[in-house]
């Protein structure tokens with residue numbers, strides 16, 4: 001029988017959300033916390049071993065690129081990560097949204113909002129390498145990796161969560177944070193239901209080479225095959241996210257590169273220039289999954305375990321970062337890191353933001369998946385209004401840059417923890 005290990009926080013899942021949470025808790029709370037990460041995948045560099053990681057351990061950090069909103073970039077900057085990531089990121093200075101073959105268009109320019117950029121695009125493996133390198137600097141007393149392993153049994157008590165892992169290891173913690181992605185098995189173990197909607201689409205992603213300079217332009221274009229996003233990447237490349245019927249995604253994935261590029265060019269047009277190369281193509285099935293509870297006593301859900309979204313609007317990880325920002329601030333001001341007031345406040349802070357982003361993303365998916373003439377007319381009028389009505393455009397820009405939701409969260413937190421109290 002193994003000895004019970006006691007830690008402050010157990011993070012289930014060491015992917016993008018879980019690893020970032022561990023880093024933020026250990027570096028940003030100004031308190032001597034002990035954290036354990038339970039990750040089901042073996043680390044690539046040290047198969048089967050427990051200990052600090054040098055390389056990304058999970059499919060969470062795959063070959064994708066993600067768009068980070070301006071507010072997320074500000075947060076990563078304040079957490080001391082951005083200066084090292086900047087060299088790998090490409091600024092989005094302009095966004096163009098259009099509906100191929102129709103009149104509706106909307107444009108956003110960073111300069112109109114006195115910003116250098118509306119957001120940044122980065123390959124997530126770069127983010128992963130930095131986070132794991134930073135995590136490797138904490139001692140094993142501060143951060144314990146348990147992998148490959150997973151939680152097999154949970155027994156919540158008033159003072160701690162008692163966990164038993166598949167390896168037989170027992171852990172007692174004040175707070176359990178579920179960061180296991182959209183299919184979180186521990187969420188099921190805890191009896192937390194999930195609302196699931198499977199979309200009839202898959203996302204085909206790839207990096208695309210360009211003949212000309214992309215000039216930091218991002219495109220969201222609605223084509224007859226489905227919505228297609230091109231995000232500007234470093235080294236004159238675009239990151240493509242193309243939402244397609246599954247059989248179409250598979251057909252396009254299997255095409256020889258030249259034929260694929262010809263079909264992409266045909267679907268998108270020449271607005272973004274001439275495409276001349278394509279990297280590895282990967283297909284992801286798409287669904288919307290939202291947990292019916294955000295938290296319980298000594299338990300919180302973060303990232304995809306709480307909200308697994310369609311990538312159409314590039315909001316998933318941005319939303320996850322706001323989960324983490326809220327949790328880290330609450331932990332900073334609480335003497336018991338898993339207390340009921342803390343977990344309840346976390347739910348209150350995250351509920352509204354999550355519902356709004358889910359509604360926005362799901363609404364976009366439905367609006368642009370509908371081929372009827374009436375729907376096409378409605379969405380094109382909507383795009384024109386968005387472009388021409390300043391208050392609506394400002395609202396859209398603030399949401400895209402993530403500024404409004406971060407500001408609301410910060411305001412709620414500073415009402416709860418006025419600056420005077422923060423200084424105590």
Ligand SMILES: Cc1cc2nc3c(=O)[nH]c(=O)nc-3n(C[C@H](O)[C@H](O)[C@H](O)COP(=O)(O)OP(=O)(O)OC[C@H]3O[C@@H](n4cnc5c(N)ncnc54)[C@H](O)[C@@H]3O)c2cc1C
Pocket residue numbers: 012013014015016017018038039040041057058059060061064065066067068149150151179180181182184185186203205241284302303304305311313314315316317318319320
């Ligand atoms: C095609 C695509 C494009 C996207 N583009 C954007 C974008 O532009 N901007 C944006 O903000 N977001 C984007 N996203 C969303 C973003 O990728 C997700 O928000 C992010 O991956 C969530 O990370 P996570 O750690 O919560 O979940 P995951 O990435 O699923 O990681 C879960 C981790 O938990 C581990 N795990 C699972 N089960 C267990 C278990 N039982 N025990 C222990 N460990 C377990 C897994 O091995 C993994 O390491 C995109 C998503 C897709 C699919």
